Amino acid sequence: MKELSRFGVKQYPDAVITGFSENSLTIEATVPKTREQKKRERETGVTEPEKRERFTLPCDTVVSAIGSVPNDALYESVKADFPVTHKLGDAVAVGGIPAAIAQAIALAEAL
Numbered sequence: 001m002k003e004l005s006r007f008g009v010k011q012y013p014d015a016v017i018t019g020f021s022e023n024s025l026t027i028e029a030t031v032p033k034t035r036e037q038k039k040r041e042r043e044t045g046v047t048e049p050e051k052r053e054r055f056t057l058p059c060d061t062v063v064s065a066i067g068s069v070p071n072d073a074l075y076e077s078v079k080a081d082f083p084v085t086h087k088l089g090d091a092v093a094v095g096g097i098p099a100a101i102a103q104a105i106a107l108a109e110a111l
């Protein structure tokens with residue numbers, strides 16, 4: 001994420017594609033909070049509401065990287081030589097870090 005910022009890559013959090021044409025994409029995204037807003041929030045302890053805005057992005061190519069599927073190829077190949085092999089985390093179902101850690105703890109306790 002730091003590298004993306006360093007190279008000035010524009011980021012549109014929670015973006016939803018609302019339309020596209022031959023040379024542009026229209027999205028609705030959360031407007032990132034400014035440093036001043038974040039400072040104000042820290043000082044007052046009051047979280048300001050997020051703002052959604054519509055953006056039209058000129059483009060000639062759209063690469064879609066939406067969605068993930070489990071990949072258990074490593075598990076399957078290890079299991080061939082080690083019958084007592086356990087599969088957990090994203091190899092079972094794509095989730096998040098807390099779920100993967102919880103599964104690892106449960107397995108460690110069971111072992």
Ligand SMILES: Cc1cc2nc3c(=O)[nH]c(=O)nc-3n(C[C@H](O)[C@H](O)[C@H](O)COP(=O)(O)OP(=O)(O)OC[C@H]3O[C@@H](n4cnc5c(N)ncnc54)[C@H](O)[C@@H]3O)c2cc1C
Nearest residue numbers: 068073074088089090091092094095096097098099100101
């Ligand atoms: C871009 C992105 C952002 C994410 N952001 C968040 C987030 O903010 N919060 C959150 O909770 N989750 C997030 N996730 C999901 C989270 O990363 C995964 O759910 C979590 O890492 C799953 O843990 P895991 O141990 O199952 O798999 P991984 O963390 O993917 O670990 C699998 C490891 O196995 C290694 N490996 C694979 N094949 C082989 C092989 N043949 N030989 C040796 N090593 C191998 C890989 O290199 C990797 O290190 C994000 C995922 C992505 C892709």
